Structure formats: C-alpha cells, structure tokens
Amino acid sequence: DSGVTQTPKHLITATGQRVTLRCSPRSGDLSVYWYQQSLDQGLQFLIQYYNGEERAKGNILERFSAQQFPDLHSELNLSSLELGDSALYFCASSSGPPRGYNEQFFGPGTRLTVL
C-alpha cells in the first residue's frame, strides 16, 4: 500500500460526457502528478501540482483539467470524452520541492472506459 488513494477504481461512461477522478496523496506529500496509461503504452505525464499550484504540464489535452485543493487532494476532470480517452489514470505523490527528484508513490489507478 503506497498510501496514495484514488477513486473510483473503475468508471464507465459514454462519449461526450464529463468525469472527475480523485486522488489523495500520501500524508505529508505536497506534490501530486497525474499520468495516463493507454493500452500497451508507457505512462504519459499529464500534469503536476505542488502545494496547490500547477508546476508542470505534459501531454494534457485542453479537454482535461486538474486542480489541487488546500487539503492537498487533487482532482482530474475529463470532459467531452472520446473513445480514445479510455485508459488507466494514475495519480502519484512525492514529498519534495518540484525541481528536485523525489520518489513518486503511485495510487492503484482509475480505469476509465468510454463507450
């Protein structure tokens, strides 16, 4: 158990819909990262937050947005969903400042299926 929790575990929805994925980092961790893993692909970095502020953006679509709240939990919002958005979405957290390397601890992921 990494200490990072993600809800829900599974999500099935239809094209055009909007969903919210939730992540609670390990106690004390200030950085939260979101990743997308499509079938047989590596993890694609989407976005990072540090202590409530956006710190880095990766390959995140404009239809996707995220935020980190004062209690440090984070939400990833996916809108106008397309079939190709079906994937595993992982959240990870780490303790340190955003420009150093600190080990990232991953949650179990949310499997999103868009029908």
Added chain:
Amino acid sequence: DQQVKQNSPSLSVQEGRISILNCDYTNSMFDYFLWYKKYPAEGPTFLISISSIKDKNEDGRFTVFLNKSAKHLSLHIVPSQPGDSAVYFCAARGDSNYQLIWGAGTKLIIKP
C-alpha cells in the same frame, strides 16, 4: 516520438536464472534513470535508480547498468524469483521540469 524505448514487450525466464531487461533512450540530456515494477491492479512501485554520472548501481538482487555512449540501460535480476513476475517500466528524468518519461514496459514472467 518515443524518447524511452523498451523493445521487448515480454520476457520469460526460468526461476533461479538471471533476468535482463533492456531500455534505450534517445535524449543525451537525461540525467537520472529509474526502474519501476508494476503488479496487476496496482500502481507502479519504485525499484532502483541510477544517476547519469554512474555506470552501475546495485541493490540486493537488482543491478542497473548504464551505458551512456550507447544510450542504453539494463536491469539485471539475479536470481529471478516467482514474485518478480510483473511489468517493469524504465523511466528517465529529462528537461527542465524534471519530469519522468516512461517506456512502454516489459512483462517479465518467471517460470517455476
């Protein structure tokens, strides 16, 4: 543009033998490399890392080798155990954001 490549989708090794997982990268600016292990229905977990200033790092049964001239790293597991059956991801730290760039993973199967 895949900057980190794991060309073997899967690898099968006899229990007790050596498992060698390979990873190639294209960006010479990467300065830190990591291996993560992932079991089904779980998130990846950190296994071992190596800085670009080193060519070898060892942790118990796990050793990572880095060949900067070839832009290649490998993970050696000796001896392989059934619990090592998992998907192994290679990741590299790059660019000014220090974000991780991941390979597609290699599924390791340890046969009894």
